Amino acid sequence: MINGIAHTAFTVADMKKSLYFYCEVLGLEHAFQVKKENGEPWIEYVKVAPKQYIELFHGGKTSHTPAADEIGPHHFCLLVDNVEEVAAELKKKGLALTVEPKRGLGKNEQCWINDPDGNKIEFLQPDSDSPHNQ
Structure with missing residues (x-):
């Protein structure tokens, strides 16, 4: 029924900086982009392994850094x-x-x-x- 984890997703503050980090620094591959219906950039996919991606959403705003015991992504x-x-x-x-x-x-x-x-x-x-x- 479940075959694996397809992606993990993050909204990022600075896409250029994030793509540089994941692709240039970590050596992963920028696989593809999904645009909104109006043509604006929406999501960038970074390939980790076959059929496994890190999904980066454009347009994040900094709010806070979650505490280690806060419910949600760790x-x-x-x-x-x-x-x-x-x-x-x-x-x-x-x-x-x-x-x-x-x-x-x-x-x-x-x-x-x-x-x-x-x-x-x-x-x-x-x-x-x-x-x-x-």
């Missing part, structure tokens, strides 16, 4: 082969990690950053005994 996670290499590459590109590479309680290696709008992104490398390998 973070999204990208699966990687090597967390240490990812962390080194992110630092090389001038990004500050919010969490340095470490083994998490879920039996995996992880590190964290924020995107230009403050959304938390986890990079996860499952250990061989991690429940994430199921």
Whole structure:
């Protein structure tokens, strides 16, 4: 019935900055755009893997940064082969990690950053005994 997660969506304050971050800094691919009926830009799709996207909506306005215990989105996670290499590459590109590479309680290696709008992104490398390998 359910085959996977098709996309995660965010409204962004500065699309140019967000596309640069996701495509140039993280190395993902800008896949396609959906326009409103009047022809104005509406959504930009960034490809993560086959049939998996990050959906970025134009026109966001800054309101606040949610607290860790606030109901609603908390973070999204990208699966990687090597967390240490990812962390080194992110630092090389001038990004500050919010969490340095470490083994998490879920039996995996992880590190964290924020995107230009403050959304938390986890990079996860499952250990061989991690429940994430199921």
